[in-house]
Amino acid sequence: MLKVIVLGFGNVGQQLAQAFYHADTIDLVQVYSRSKASAHELPKELITSDIKSLKKAEIYVVAVPDDAIASFTQSFPYKEALVAHTSGSVSIETVSNTHRKAVFYPLQTFSKDREIAWSEVPICLEATVAEDKATLQQLAAAISDTVVWMSSEKRRTLHLAAVFLNNFVNHLYHISEEIINEQQLDFKLLLPLLNETAQKVRDIAPIKAQTGPAKRNDLKTIEKHLALLQQPNQRDIYQLLTKSIQATYGKEL
Amino acid sequence: MLKVIVLGFGNVGQQLAQAFYHADTIDLVQVYSRSKASAHELPKELITSDIKSLKKAEIYVVAVPDDAIASFTQSFPYKEALVAHTSGSVSIETVSNTHRKAVFYPLQTFSKDREIAWSEVPICLEATVAEDKATLQQLAAAISDTVVWMSSEKRRTLHLAAVFLNNFVNHLYHISEEIINEQQLDFKLLLPLLNETAQKVRDIAPIKAQTGPAKRNDLKTIEKHLALLQQPNQRDIYQLLTKSIQATYGKEL
Numbered sequence: 427m428l429k430v431i432v433l434g435f436g437n438v439g440q441q442l443a444q445a446f447y448h449a450d451t452i453d454l455v456q457v458y459s460r461s462k463a464s465a466h467e468l469p470k471e472l473i474t475s476d477i478k479s480l481k482k483a484e485i486y487v488v489a490v491p492d493d494a495i496a497s498f499t500q501s502f503p504y505k506e507a508l509v510a511h512t513s514g515s516v517s518i519e520t521v522s523n524t525h526r527k528a529v530f531y532p533l534q535t536f537s538k539d540r541e542i543a544w545s546e547v548p549i550c551l552e553a554t555v556a557e558d559k560a561t562l563q564q565l566a567a568a569i570s571d572t573v574v575w576m577s578s579e580k581r582r583t584l585h586l587a588a589v590f591l592n593n594f595v596n597h598l599y600h601i602s603e604e605i606i607n608e609q610q611l612d613f614k615l616l617l618p619l620l621n622e623t624a625q626k627v628r629d630i631a632p633i634k635a636q637t638g639p640a641k642r643n644d645l646k647t648i649e650k651h652l653a654l655l656q657q658p659n660q661r662d663i664y665q666l667l668t669k670s671i672q673a674t675y676g677k678e679l
Numbered sequence: 680m681l682k683v684i685v686l687g688f689g690n691v692g693q694q695l696a697q698a699f700y701h702a703d704t705i706d707l708v709q710v711y712s713r714s715k716a717s718a719h720e721l722p723k724e725l726i727t728s729d730i731k732s733l734k735k736a737e738i739y740v741v742a743v744p745d746d747a748i749a750s751f752t753q754s755f756p757y758k759e760a761l762v763a764h765t766s767g768s769v770s771i772e773t774v775s776n777t778h779r780k781a782v783f784y785p786l787q788t789f790s791k792d793r794e795i796a797w798s799e800v801p802i803c804l805e806a807t808v809a810e811d812k813a814t815l816q817q818l819a820a821a822i823s824d825t826v827v828w829m830s831s832e833k834r835r836t837l838h839l840a841a842v843f844l845n846n847f848v849n850h851l852y853h854i855s856e857e858i859i860n861e862q863q864l865d866f867k868l869l870l871p872l873l874n875e876t877a878q879k880v881r882d883i884a885p886i887k888a889q890t891g892p893a894k895r896n897d898l899k900t901i902e903k904h905l906a907l908l909q910q911p912n913q914r915d916i917y918q919l920l921t922k923s924i925q926a927t928y929g930k931e932l
Contacts, residue, residue, distance in 0.1 A: 437890075491895075491897075492897065492899070492900060493897075493899065515892075515900050515903060515904070533868065533869070533871070533872055534871065534872055534875060535872060535875055535876060535879070535888075535890050536890070537879065537883060537887075537888055537890065540879060540882070540883065542875075543871075543875075546871045547871055548868050548871060572868075572871075574868065576864075579862070580862050580864060582903070582907065583858060583859060583861070583862040583864065583907065584859060584862075584864055584868065584869075586858055586904050586907055586908070587855040587856075587858040587859040587864075587869060588855070588869060588872055589891055589892065589904065589917075590851045590854050590855040590858065590916075590917075591851065591852060591855040591869050591872060591873055591876065592872055592873075592876045592890070592891065593889070593890065593891030593892070593893060593894070593920075593924065594851050594916075594917075594920045594924075595848050595851050595852075595873075595876055596876055596879075596880070596885050596888055596889055596890075597885070597889065597893075597920055597923060597924050597927070598843045598844065598847050598848050598851070599843075599844060599848075599880050599885035599888075600884075600885035600886050600889070600927070601843050601923075602840040602841075602843040602844040602885075603840075603884070603885055603886075605836060605839055605840040605843065606836060606837060606840040608836070609832070609833050609836040609837075611829075611833060611836065611837055611840075615786065615801050615825075615827065615837065616786070616837075616840060616841060616844050617880075617881060618786070618787065618796075618799045618800055618801060618825075619786055619787055619788060619841055619844060619845055620844055620845075620848075620877055620880070621877060622787060622788055622795075622796075622845075623788060623844065623845045623848055623849055623877075624873055624874060624876075624877035626788070626790065626793060626849075627849070627852050627870075627873065628870060629793070630790060630793065631853075631856070631866075632849050632850070632852035632853035632855075632856055633853050633856075634790075635788075635790055635849055635852075636846070636849055636850065636853070637690075637788050637789070637790065637845070637846065637849075638842055638845065638846030639768075639842065639846070640846060640850075641846070642744075644744075644745065644746075646745070646746065647745060647768050650768060650835070651768070651839050651842065654835065654836065654839055655839070659923050659926065662919060662923075663843075663847075663919060663920065663923060664842075664843075664847075666915060666916060666919055667846075667847045667850055667916065670850060670854075670912050670915075670916060671846065671847075671850050673912065674850070674853065
């Protein structure tokens with residue numbers, strides 16, 4: 427059993443701790459939560475808010491905000507311990523020099539009260555000490571079927587791509603809901619389309635799956651849409667993305 | 680058996696014709712295809728490219744480009760026939776005055792060689808003649824579990840929302856793939872995230888599902904991302920969507 431401690435109990439920390447807790451080959455020794463931990467299914471005795479009472483473990487997984495990784499890892503005890511941060515965009519070097527640095531980045535979006543299918547979440551690993559690779563691999567493979575090793579540079583790019591694919595896509599979902607709510611229509615009506623859009627790219631590259639007025643360079647429909655959009659923000663986004671699609675398919679405005 | 684003829688054999692026309700062909704309560708009498716029809720599974724004798732040899736049917740479903748609906752429906756025979764166009768953004772009034780006007784709009788994205796789960800596709804109906812409503816309802820219910828009646832105005836808004844949800848989302852998928860290909864990473868790595876993003880909004884409204892640096896107002900990560908983006912087009916989209924998310928959550932730049 428691999429002895430693991432999770433530090434940080436936000437969305438990522440909570441979900442990771444629960445995944446480790448349920449994994450057969452992992453011994454979740456302790457969880458550090460700065461503030462009083464909210465509702466969760468872990469035994470209370472596992473959780474501490476006192477960094478000085480931190481126990482020993484083979485690997486410490488740090489799930490704190492990006493900005494806090496450097497100062498937090500400096501402050502905590504057990505020099506020479508194996509310490510992995512969980513951020514997509516932060517370099518492995520950010521972990522304090524007093525530790526064996528590593529990265530354990532789960533490529534997924536985490537929300538409160540939303541269960542994650544951990545076996546499908548790619549875990550992106552990085553280590554500075556060769557001997558730590560087996561430990562990290564074992565930890566990742568205990569909860570996921572997809573374990574990938576990559577440099578901080580590649581991980582940063584992956585995280586950037588994920589921002590477009592998740593953050594920005596979700597924001598477009600939100601705008602879509604705003605637009606249809608204005609007409610007292612139900613967002614649920616759009617779910618089959620939303621789903622097919624996501625499913626389609628499993629079989630067809632997005633560049634080939636593109637449809638719609640911008641792709642067809644259907645200027646009449648584009649004009650009608652712009653006239654319908656009341657919020658300047660929605661208009662700006664419509665125009666920029668339309669221009670980008672037109673340019674992608676060689677139809678400049 | 681309801682006698683139906685489909686006119687137009689692009690992505691929508693082909694998929695509709697096949698759905699009607701397989702429906703138990705529908706008699707697909709004929710399909711009009713202007714050009715030689717490409718590979719499909721319909722019996723050849725069903726297909727004609729001669730508008731003058733058009734047969735009689737209870738309803739004619741017109742799946743031609745938006746711009747062609749007016750002139751095309753003017754040109755074809757059988758005055759007083761029930762003629763439905765299939766466009767999201769075109770008014771019902773666009774159908775030629777010589778016919779009983781209707782709309783049969785399937786809210787989905789159609790690509791070549793991609794099978795559609797028709798039972799899940801919302802069909803949005805509209806009619807000008809009250810007596811035609813039963814025919815349209817029967818036709819739609821024969822292939823889909825979700826049949827909705829709505830005005831041209833509401834349908835136009837729905838179509839606009841669909842452009843954000845499908846066209847623009849798919850374009851963000853494409854940009855995401857561009858970014859990750861530059862680092863020789865595999866787009867497949869992002870599919871679990873893409874899928875979870877789409878699944879999540881079934882349970883959580885997009886406004887609540889939002890995560891990421893823009894939502895957190897994490898300016899450091901935003902700066903790093905902008906520095907990484909080489910293409911001006913990608914930078915512009917990143918900046919505008921980030922600004923829009925920040926504004927949505929009350930964090931103006």
